[in-house]
Amino acid sequence: MRFPSPLVPGRLIRRYKRFLADVRLDDGREVTAHCPNPGSMIGLAEPGLRIWVEPGLPGRKLPYAWRLAELSGGHWAGIDTAVPNRVVGEALRAGQLPELAAYRTVLPEQRYGRASRVDFLLREPGLPDAYVEVKNVHLRREGDLAEFPDCVTARGARHLAELAEVARAGQRAVMLYLVQRTDCARMRLAADLDPAYAAAALAAERAGVEFLSYGTSIDRAGVTLGLALPIEPGVAEKPERNYLRASIELR
Template sequence: MKFSAPLHKAHLLRRYKRFLADVVLEGQDEATVVHCPNPGSMMGLDKPESPVWLSWNDTGKRKHPYTWEISKADGDLVGINTNLPNRLVTEALEEGLIPELSAYDGIRREVRYGEKSRVDFLLQGEHLPDCYLEVKNVHLMRTAGLAEFPDSVTARGSRHLQELMQMVKNGHRAVMLFVVQRMDCTSFCPAADIDPVYANTFRDAINAGVEILCYDCEITTKQITIRQPLPLSPSFG
């Protein structure tokens, strides 16, 4: 996914009210309020004075036309926009960049399923079982090389795993895909200390036949793209 225009560099002053942040744009002295498209804790990604990169979208309807897209953390670029993974996965599916899912040629988005939910993608193909695909954004790294999810308690995430388990019981294929918006991780696992319920449900889902996929991203200030698979960490036994 290419950004439609060059990103603007700034440094972070503070993040607050979940969806707002104060930054100072490069070459300026005064603070600017920007939109933070991330409802999570952003653990390790919201340190004051961190370099950040912003997109600009002035439609005349937005109170804050700058959107925080990327941070620099642990010496590397990290995508923080939780709205991007579905767009990244759409591109990857259309270009066949996820081999485990490349046999499907029908892609439907936001299809109702389960109890009052919408699955991110319903994949369909001739002579193939319907594939219910949920996508989760990952950017937490507390141990070098280990990507973790979630960064805060997520009852919604546990519900999605339960609904995928039900799809398997109904004879369908179900996949949970974690998109790691980092380039410095070599494996993935649930953050059991942050949300033990989610970690237990994750284990139950695997045992029930839900497939777990994890892919990291190539990140520059010009574009973000799905890159390569990451294995489940041996520490999650």
């Protein structure tokens, strides 16, 4: 997934009202950019953070959109929560996800469940349909460990319940976490931030939902699929209480 226009560097002044960010560009101008991220953005919304914004396309209300955060050690974090679907969509069509490479028909945004749309419905003669839900991950609080979610997500828990119903009906149901950070090598659920989501994940796993996690390669030109990452057990208040067992091994 390549950015349509070259990104412009600046420093974050403040992020507010969830979808707005004031930015001081390197040329000295102060502008308001769209922040395409409804989450809490823990650790990625600190004033003074080096960020990169994309000039707005014709018809947009704001002149810039926030795309990347520049991290220490030469690492990057993607801000736009719409990017994972684009990255995963490209990877699915190119057969780059080994777990799903057998499917040649990739249908985005298909209705399922009670009132939802699954991110991708995969079909192939002779195989059960595969329902794939994609989640953006960019929370990091400890070492090289990415976590999801970064705030309470009732919508995310509902998606897990609907995927569980799909699995019980005999189809494939896949929850894919795309880590939009280059400084993470493993992933787990942030059960302390949303215990209900972690409990829903455990119930979904028991129903047969598959859990996958992939990293990304990020630079100023765009975001592409990276390596598969291991999903580690999540814990709530008691360390011995696991909400999600490891689903895949690091390749």
